[in-house]
Amino acid sequence: MLKIRSITVSDFGPFKGEQEIELPKEDGVVIVYGENMRGKTTLLNAIRYALFGKVLTRGSGEIQLHQIGNWESAASGKYGFHVVLAFEQNGDAYQLTRECRVRPGIARPMSDVDYIEESFLTKNGSAMGPDEATLELGRIMPETVSRFFLFDGELLQQYEELLRSESDMGRQIKDAIERILGVPVLTNGRADLSQLHQLAQYQEAKAAQRNQKTQQLGNLHAELLGRREAMQQESARLRQDLERLKVTKTAREEQAKKQEQLRALLGQRERLQEEISTLEAKIEEREERRKNLLTTAWRSILAPKITALREQIVGQLRDLREQATRRLVQVETTDAIRRALSNGNCSLCEQPLTEHTKQRLEERLVELGSRVQDIDFDGEIHKLETRISHLSQQQADNSIAVLQEISIAIDDFRVTKTTTEDRLRDLKEQTEGLDESELRRIYGEYEKAVQEIAIVEKGLKAQDDALATINTDIIRIETELVKKGGSDLQKERKRREISEGLRNLFDEGVKVYRDKLKAKVEKDATELFLQLTSEPDYAGLSINNSYGLTIVHKDGNSIPVRSAGAEHVVALSLMGSLQKNAPLRGPIIMDSPFGRLDSVHTRRVIHTLPNMASQVLLFVYESELEPKLARNELKGGLRSEYRIVRHSARFSTVEKAV
């Protein structure tokens, strides 16, 4: 059983300088706490890098080595990184070092080609040769099954693919499951026996060719066997092609899924750009209107003053007209008095004026004469009327309110534009480096793989049909040979029959082993599931041919649709069950395994973890798994706690929690 003893990283991702996590010898759980972006996934990647030389993104894409070294160290001129993984396997102590350093002569590395990567493995203190080390590592931890030991909680939903028989991803996971469960031991045996059987058939044909009686049949037998072998080789080639194409298709599918997200972001980016253009057009249009209004704004500004002045002049005009009327009356009265005094009679009643009246009229005449002013009423009235007319013409519509409204609208549009530009800037950062031609290339390659798969599958079917026909012919020839052949063929026939029987036995064995494995995986996964789920109405899990697990209700019906949390719990149950049934045992190392779980399920998973593997290493953030909860649930099973401490955005350290 593989057990990790320590992980040492140096200048790897945010871990500047050398950082070490020691794992105790005793079985149990070690937890590394770290908030987002502090380096949890980097630690998982460090283990993956040490074992397989690969660093993966969440989308399972590989990260360039050049991007892995610590940024602060690089900024100070120190490039490269290394990881040391110390582990034990069946009593032997191993130390695996993988190092990435700058190629001599390169002052400032720009890409992966500027680095040299080296790895070496020691066993019980002695260095192993490179080939020996590769073989040893492949035996201890084959990369093909690493997904069951090193896994990202966020990617557990991939196991849902096992429920879709047509899914290539599901098929790949199924193959990996069979590998970890040891099925290849039998399938490889079956393949070897098929080879032996075919060899025996050739030997039988050769023996028949040597005998004159059976020579013709022997020749035909040998020819059919030769044709079949060629067809089998072609079939194998086609299967290899199919495998390669399916891997390509799955990879492109995965990339496309990832790109879909980016494409959505790109769409959003375009929409925001359009929004900004629309806002700019609106701002421009409003600004143009405002400029137009501002051309005559001075009139509007002065409008109240003009109005007031006009009203004032209208008042003056009214007064002046009254004065003019009074003056007219005054003149007429003066004229009438003068006429009366001259005639000696009243100008109205024609009666003679008394002396007393004459005296009064003269006094009145003096009084009126003193009031008469020499004013050009007509001229003054005309002047005022002209001013009023001018001022009336200058009375503009009050456009100030409209101007204010337009200015407020421009401000609003500008605020919206700034907000939209901020959002666009964020989106641009997210979509930086996104190449649309890359997207087209991925879809193109995906389409091409799908088309080629269809062609190869059609070819394979034709090949299989032809193989079935030729096998029937071979059997017919072999039956003829049994009839016509003498004792000289008996030995070869026996060899053929034994090898065929053994091959059939292994064939049957594979089926029986698979059925038994599935039953065991289903049973153990059900046990784990019932410990993990909080739903009392669930009776267990049912397994399909691809090791996909369906939840079964206690009424016997399957639960067709399940939540993300349920998917997570089922996937963890499968993981635990595979660990239990695999000939290859090792630690479970999980990154963010509780993100989709509620507190009840988190508690249950924590409680069950020690039953899933003897060594469990968790990378979690505190709100995902509270330290208090972990301590209460695991009690003595919790062996160590570490914390990733932030020093800067590009510098974290791993410190043992006290």
Place this chain on the structure above:
Amino acid sequence: MTEDKKTIGLTAENRSVMERIMDKGFFRDQKDAAMFAMAYAIRQGLQPGNAEGTNTIWNVGSLDPDGEIRILIGNLFPETAMPYRVVESFVNAGLLQIGFRMDKEAGIEITDLLGEAAPLSEK
């Protein structure tokens, strides 16, 4: 000073204010901004004066092609015999005031100036 002005000019200081106003992009051209400044000064209650040290910018014919401003100034300030001299003084006084406002508040908007020139309560 027996004749009215044939041209309207700005002082050096007000040329700079004018440039700052134009940089804000509110007005189509300097003539519009000048008329705005004149109205701003009149609404601020400033009295006609005499702008000293100006450099010609506009002919009165281009600033006031139909004589509307001359008549308006004549009406608003009937005692003046030289309305374009009054116009020049108000344009410069208005720009000076706006310049002070812009010094106090760099991000000043046209709405602020409009608000000061013609408070909404009056409209």
